Amino acid sequence: MKSEPFVYHSPVSVEEVVSLMNEHDHAELVAGNQSLAIQMNNRLATPDHLIDLNDVDDLAYLDERDGAIEIGAMTTHNTIAESDVIDRKLPILSEAARQIAGPSVRNVGTLGGGIGEADPAGNYPTVLTALDATITLTSESGDRSVGVDDFFIAYMMTEVGENEMITGATVPTDPFPIGRTGMSFLELKRVSHTWPKLSAAGIVRVDDPTASEPTVEEARLTFANASDTPLRVEAAESAIEGTSLTDDALDEAAGIAMDSADPADEMQAEAEYKEEQVGIFTERALREAYDRALDQ
Amino acid sequence: MIDNTSDRPTQEITLTVNGNEITEEVEPRHKLSDFLRYRADSTDVRVGCEHGACGACTVEVDGKNVKSCMLFAVQADGSDVLTSTGLNEDDGLGPIQEAFHENHALQCGFCTSGFIMATKELLEKNPDPDREEIVDGLSDNICRCTGYVNIIKAVEDAADRMDTVSQATGDD
Numbered sequence: 001m002k003s004e005p006f007v008y009h010s011p012v013s014v015e016e017v018v019s020l021m022n023e024h025d026h027a028e029l030v031a032g033n034q035s036l037a038i039q040m041n042n043r044l045a046t047p048d049h050l051i052d053l054n055d056v057d058d059l060a061y062l063d064e065r066d067g068a069i070e071i072g073a074m075t076t077h078n079t080i081a082e083s084d085v086i087d088r089k090l091p092i093l094s095e096a097a098r099q100i101a102g103p104s105v106r107n108v109g110t111l112g113g114g115i116g117e118a119d120p121a122g123n124y125p126t127v128l129t130a131l132d133a134t135i136t137l138t139s140e141s142g143d144r145s146v147g148v149d150d151f152f153i154a155y156m157m158t159e160v161g162e163n164e165m166i167t168g169a170t171v172p173t174d175p176f177p178i179g180r181t182g183m184s185f186l187e188l189k190r191v192s193h194t195w196p197k198l199s200a201a202g203i204v205r206v207d208d209p210t211a212s213e214p215t216v217e218e219a220r221l222t223f224a225n226a227s228d229t230p231l232r233v234e235a236a237e238s239a240i241e242g243t244s245l246t247d248d249a250l251d252e253a254a255g256i257a258m259d260s261a262d263p264a265d266e267m268q269a270e271a272e273y274k275e276e277q278v279g280i281f282t283e284r285a286l287r288e289a290y291d292r293a294l295d296q
Numbered sequence: 297m298i299d300n301t302s303d304r305p306t307q308e309i310t311l312t313v314n315g316n317e318i319t320e321e322v323e324p325r326h327k328l329s330d331f332l333r334y335r336a337d338s339t340d341v342r343v344g345c346e347h348g349a350c351g352a353c354t355v356e357v358d359g360k361n362v363k364s365c366m367l368f369a370v371q372a373d374g375s376d377v378l379t380s381t382g383l384n385e386d387d388g389l390g391p392i393q394e395a396f397h398e399n400h401a402l403q404c405g406f407c408t409s410g411f412i413m414a415t416k417e418l419l420e421k422n423p424d425p426d427r428e429e430i431v432d433g434l435s436d437n438i439c440r441c442t443g444y445v446n447i448i449k450a451v452e453d454a455a456d457r458m459d460t461v462s463q464a465t466g467d468d
Contacts, residue, residue: 001346005304008324008370037366038347040325050324052371102436103417104354104361192435193349 003040010052014059014167017051018140021163024049029165031074031113034105059112059167062086067174073112073166081106089173090131092183092201096123099185101193112166115151118158118229121195125152126224127185129232130201133171139164148230155228175218181205182292184285188277197269198277199224202285204245209294213244221253221286226261226278233257236282245290253286254279309373313338314382322369328362329353331369332379340381340409344438351437354410355379361417363436380409383416391457392416392450401450403441410437415451423462424455 007024011017021027028047030036031054039045053059059074064085071080080086080097087094100106100114100123114124115135128135129148137144137160151159160166176183183203189196201222206214219237222230236253243249263274306321313336320335327346332338332355344352346365353364356378383390389397392415402408411434418425418433425433430451431444439447 002327002330003325005323005325007305008307008368010371033366033368033371034348037368041347041365050368054371102351103433104351104363104414104436105348107360108362108367192432 001041001043003037004043004046006047006050008050008052010055012055012057014056014138014165017053017056017165018138018163020049020051021165022140024051027051029053029116031116032076032105032109034101034109035113035117035119053112061168064089067172069171069173070168071111071171072168073110073115075111077101077106077109077111077114078103080111088178089176090171090183092127092130092185092203093171095183095185096127096199096201099123099187105193111169115169116158116160116166118152118156119195120155120228120230121197121199121225123185123187123196123199123224126199126222126230127201128169128171129230130203130220130222131171132175132220133169135159135166136168136170137161137164138167143167145170149232152229176203176205179296180207180209180214180293182289182294182296184288184292186281186285186288188281196225197266198226198263198274198281200278200281200285202282202289204240204286204289204293206290206293209296214290214294215242215244216240216290219286219289221257221282223257223261223278223281226263226274228262228264231260231262233260233282235260240286245286250283250286254282257282307370309370311336311369311372311374312376314377314379324368324370326369327365328355328357328367328369328372328377329364331372332364332377336377338379338381341379342406342409344406344410349438350407350410351414352407352410354413354437356413356417361413361436378413380412383412391461392419392454395450395454395457396447399446399450399453401442401446402439407437407439407441411439411447415454418451419455419458423459425451 027049029051059072061072063070077097077100134145135151186200187196188198203220205218222232236256239253240249258279261278263271265271310319332341342352344350348366355364357375
């Protein structure tokens with residue numbers, strides 16, 4: 001199917017985007033167009049104005065700052081997947097980017113698009129929640145920063161207001177010192193171009209990887225598609241913190257995560273099945289993260 | 297079909313398609329896939345699902361593969377587009393096309409031009425992929441006839457052919 005007619009705009013600066021949004025009702029921003037195009041082709045989205053961000057060069061950046069990495073909204077999945085600095089400091093982000101769809105989608109799909117779509121099965125919302133990132137939103141009145149906890153409100157609903165746009169994400173790196181941190185992102189999916197039925201992000205920082213039984217100092221555990229927003233299970237994190245990731249601690253964490261999950265039924269994956277997988281993926285993601293923290 | 301007989305507004309765009317510069321008026325909602333088939337005579341670009349799932353319409357835009365049904369033609373204004381026909385060589389088929397032909401990597405052939413473009417990008421990034429890397433490199437494309445076995449063989453064969461060509465010409 002073809003989309004309904006619209007007027008096309010291709011601004012070159014953030015200021016221009018903001019003023020176009022203010023000027024026009026029923027406008028949509030388009031980034032990589034790998035999700036919006038589907039909705040428009042099926043006439044589920046029918047904007048009167050399409051504001052293309054692909055010529056706004058200022059939004060495609062990847063900067064390493066003191067204690068954080070800043071990533072522009074128009075940074076593509078491939079750029080994130082192939083970035084040395086991300087692979088070194090936040091490997092879970094490149095691992096997640098590499099698992100999105102196939103190569104031609106990763107060529108054009110963007111971080112900002114993935115955050116803005118806020119699909120509960122999306123990779124970035126879940127990984128950024130595990131990393132406790134901050135999203136930058138820009139409007140006529142300037143920039144504001146919103147923590148991931150406040151950003152994802154409900155199924156495909158975010159904190160982005162009218163005439164406001166996502167310009168970037170800031171991801172802290174201090175909590176994840178190289179050499180004693182391990183990260184793992186696992187997807188449950190059969191076919192690469194579909195959404196995963198479930199994904200898990202696990203992060204583990206140990207006290208001393210050379211010790212005979214390294215102790216977990218800090219853990220992060222989040223899931224995609226186990227709830228209508230990214231699900232972080234802090235009680236499961238606490239269950240393994242202070243332990244050397246014993247089987248008992250992992251079992252306890254898995255039980256807590258399963259109790260916290262509230263997945264929706266979908267074709268080929270009933271809620272009950274996903275809940276069971278939450279337990280299995282808790283163990284796999286945390287075990288892999290722990291092993292990676294030790295193996296450096 | 298795309299036509300300009302309605303009174304909806306159009307916009308002039310210029311694209312280079314397989315080396316030929318083409319300037320046309322299009323509606324903003326027209327896909328790059330429509331432009332290529334109806335304005336650039338590139339009917340090797342196949343439109344399968346028209347929502348980004350099948351990969352049959354895959355083409356290269358400014359050096360990167362995209363699904364041309366997921367890009368509005370106006371977004372590609374000024375771009376250099378390559379379709380599978382653009383991989384022809386003076387004396388006939390190029391090495392990837394030949395490998396698909398000789399390995400029977402197609403039955404109905406509808407998906408083939410997309411697979412050929414996916415193979416091109418894969419082998420440019422990774423001239424000697426293993427089986428798993430081939431499967432990942434082709435994962436945006438669907439074939440409903442072959443069961444993929446001969447497609448994977450063709451990609452391996454194409455990698456060998458291109459390796460032989462580059463050794464013969466002294467390229468890296």
